[in-house]
Amino acid sequence: MNDSAASVALAAHLAVLSSISFGGFPTVLPDVHDFVSANGWLTDRQFADYFAVSQVAPGPNMILMMSFIGLKIGGIAGAVASAFATFGPPCTIYYFAYRLWDRFRDMPWQRLVRRGLAPLTVGLVVAGGFVMARAASSGWASGLVTAAAVGLMLGTRLNPLWILAAGGALGGLGLI
């Protein structure tokens, strides 16, 4: 596959995933991981690096992460294509859904669908984190950092940025 064919294949795949990313883009991370590694485009290490860098940037992290993948595969054009594939389909869906909102606002099935979909979303988000942890893992110390981050996220109201900074600092000091 040449660069532009690969970029198109990636963008097409991302467009499908973003259209079904109920609960946000992290829910589709495991699928993205399988797709890029099956095509031999990225190593686990690179996938984890892209995730790490995108998480410390402000704004739309997942759009940025997908753009890094696009950039690696097809240069700037690949990055732009990946970005549009990641936010374009959901934005279109949001726009038309908003127009229809008044029509299906009070229907009883809406609550049922919401309650039904919520736990599914949760399972997918946790799986996304698990797959990332597995890709990033370099031994028991990095597993410990991941576990500590989970604990701090659940048990405290600490700004997540501090937790990320602590992880980066521990890594930089060579403790992981």
Added chain:
Amino acid sequence: MLRRREIGSHDEQVTLGALFTSFLKVTLCGFGGGLIWARSVVVEQRRWMDELEFTETLTLCQLMPGPNIVGITVCVGAKLRGAVGAVAAVAGFILVPWTVGLAFGALVLDHAELAAVQKILGGLSAAAAGLLIGTGLRLLIPHRTRWTALLVAAFAFVAMAFTRLPLPLVLLGLAPLSIALTGLVRAKAR
């Protein structure tokens, strides 16, 4: 309905530039929680929506695929200025941080082979993965007493973490099952 029209009565005065800059502000402030800032700007500072309308809009966005915060951006833009408003708001939200992030990130990733950068990135990604897991578990808290919810969450986790099944297949299999289970349990409780 009346309340809505009152709030929307000054629609014409909202410029595309104001939409762009407001959501630029949301995105730049939004380190680790953009939703807080979206509410603050849209409801308190600009008064483009009231509290109830904002919450309703968020609910709509949670029902739809994609990042909820981008959904809010689209809805506010669409409410005030239609399709062009939505484009202006989304551009404000994405354009600047994306450009800066891509340039800066590419620079860092270019040097990812350096041992020092590699170590920092390793620590960062381990922590970031933990934050994602923690966020997921937090979302589960309101549902912790429903055994069907726990079961479905566990199924979804195992399916995506340990099998190589594609997501569309997992969603198609589990979504109807989960909605049906929720409906059955509720019908029984009645």
